[in-house]
Amino acid sequence: VVVVQYGHPDETIRTLACLAAATPRLGRLVVVDNASPGHAADAVASACDAAGATLVRSAVNRGYAGGANVAVRELLNDATLRYVAYCNNDVALPPDYFAQLVQHLDATGGAAASGVLVTRGTGAVQFAGGRFVPARALVVEDHVVRSSSPFETDFLSGCTLVVRSDDLRQFGVLPDAYSPGYMEDAELSWRLRSAGRSLWVVPGAIAEHAVGASFGALATSPSTTEAVVRHRLWFARRNLIGVDRVLALGYQHLTKPVRGLVELLRGRPAFARAYWRGWWRGACAPCAERV
Numbered sequence: 001v002v003v004v005q006y007g008h009p010d011e012t013i014r015t016l017a018c019l020a021a022a023t024p025r026l027g028r029l030v031v032v033d034n035a036s037p038g039h040a041a042d043a044v045a046s047a048c049d050a051a052g053a054t055l056v057r058s059a060v061n062r063g064y065a066g067g068a069n070v071a072v073r074e075l076l077n078d079a080t081l082r083y084v085a086y087c088n089n090d091v092a093l094p095p096d097y098f099a100q101l102v103q104h105l106d107a108t109g110g111a112a113a114s115g116v117l118v119t120r121g122t123g124a125v126q127f128a129g130g131r132f133v134p135a136r137a138l139v140v141e142d143h144v145v146r147s148s149s150p151f152e153t154d155f156l157s158g159c160t161l162v163v164r165s166d167d168l169r170q171f172g173v174l175p176d177a178y179s180p181g182y183m184e185d186a187e188l189s190w191r192l193r194s195a196g197r198s199l200w201v202v203p204g205a206i207a208e209h210a211v212g213a214s215f216g217a218l219a220t221s222p223s224t225t226e227a228v229v230r231h232r233l234w235f236a237r238r239n240l241i242g243v244d245r246v247l248a249l250g251y252q253h254l255t256k257p258v259r260g261l262v263e264l265l266r267g268r269p270a271f272a273r274a275y276w277r278g279w280w281r282g283a284c285a286p287c288a289e290r291v
Contacts, residue, residue, distance in 0.1 A: 001026050001085040001098070002075070003053075004067040006034040006180075009043035011090040011210060016044070018093045020051035026098065028075065029053040031089075034067040035060050063179025064088075064158065072173050076165060085162045086174065090210035091118075093160065100205040101162040104150050112171075112197035113163040113189075115156040116205040117145060126209060129153030129201045132190065135247035137236040139186045150202045154193055158185030160207050171195055177238070177287050182224070183231035190239055222274035229256055229275055233282025252279065 001019060005012045012031065019029055031053050033041040041057050048055040056071055068086055075081055083102055087093075101114040118127035130141040131154045139155050158174060158181075171191045178184040189199060229252075236248035260275035 001029050001087055002068045002071045003029070003031045003087045003089050004034060004064050005031060005036060005040065005044065005089040006061060006067070007036045007038075007040050008090060009036075009040045012040075012044045013047040015087065015089050015091055015093070016047045016051040016053060018091075018095075018097075019053075019087075021095045022093075022098055023095045024099065027081075030056060030071040030075070032056045032058060032067045032071050034058050034062060034064075061180065062176065063184075064181040065174035065184040066176040066179055069173050069176060072168070076169055076173075081165045083162050084165055084168055085160070086158055087160045088158075088209065091160050092208040094205060097160075097205045097207065098162065100202050104200060104202050105162065105164065108150075108198070108200065110196070110198050111164075111200055112167040112192045113156055113161055114150070114200040114202050115153075115161040116207050117201065117203050118157060118159055118207050118209045121208060121210065127157045127159070128203070130155035130157070132186070134240055134244040136251050137232040137240070137248040139183075145203055148203055150200050150204075153199050153201050155186060155189040156199050156201070158188070159209050161185070163188075167192060167197060171197075175238075177234060178227075178231045180227060182228050183235045186235060187239060190235075222270040225271055226274040226278040226281075229278025230282035230285075233279070234287040237282075237287055249283075253283065256282075 003015060019026060029051060031044060031048050033055065035058050045055055058067055058070055072084055075084060085098060097116065104114050105111050117125060120126050125143045125145060128142045128145045130139050132139055174184045175187050192199060233252050236245060240248050256275050256279035260272045263275060264272035
């Protein structure tokens with residue numbers, strides 16, 4: 001299990017307490033500190049020791065995927081490793097979380113990854129699977145639980161998920177390009193589904209997520225807005241082909257400059273700049289295109 005931290009050590013300590021209580025006990029637990037400001041890394045050191053976790057201190061902030069992959073790529077060198085779990089540092093998990101996900105993957109042929117229902121602190125469902133709208137380079141997250149039994153989905157949230165190690169070796173880890181975050185889980189889900197692998201939500205396991213603790217919530221953070229706009233364009237450039245690519249890029253080029261103007265007229269210049277910068281950088285900045 002790999003946990004990524006950028007600040008908010010109290011959240012990390014809470015998550016580590018949940019992971020330390022996992023049954024059966026986790027094989028390996030790694031916390032990557034993403035060059036957090038202040039003394040956040042030092043603040044979680046004793047909690048890592050108590051949970052039997054290894055603390056890795058990154059000299060630079062690599063974003064969520066890049067930080068996690070510092071540890072994931074090392075773990076994948078172990079040929080006996082069967083599963084890797086990505087985990088935010090602001091989730092509360094039940095003790096049998098991993099047992100439920102691994103049990104389902106063991107019993108399901110062709111399954112590459114599984115995730116859980118993700119709820120907010122209020123108990124409202126934040127994530128219960130999702131689907132792609134390729135013509136808009138958009139992921140639509142479901143907020144209604146479709147079944148009490150495990151069910152297939154096109155998309156799994158990177159907030160917390162378990163992936164077969166062999167699939168990560170074959171199809172790649174969460175892509176580092178989407179720093180600081182957003183759309184890296186969409187690309188991994190897209191890759192796996194495009195290869196004919198299945199993704200599953202296991203509704204018996206529920207994670208409580210403090211949304212936006214590291215990046216800021218979309219509705220209140222211009223920097224998060226900019227990242228989402230930029231990365232939707234990058235997702236289209238890196239993954240889509242043919243008509244879907246043309247439609248997705250055309251949609252972004254048409255709507256994002258206009259949305260920036262709307263935000264400016266609303267008296268929100270910071271969000272206007274976020275939409276314009278995100279659109280321009282998403283269209284023009286290098287993104288290590290895959291197609």
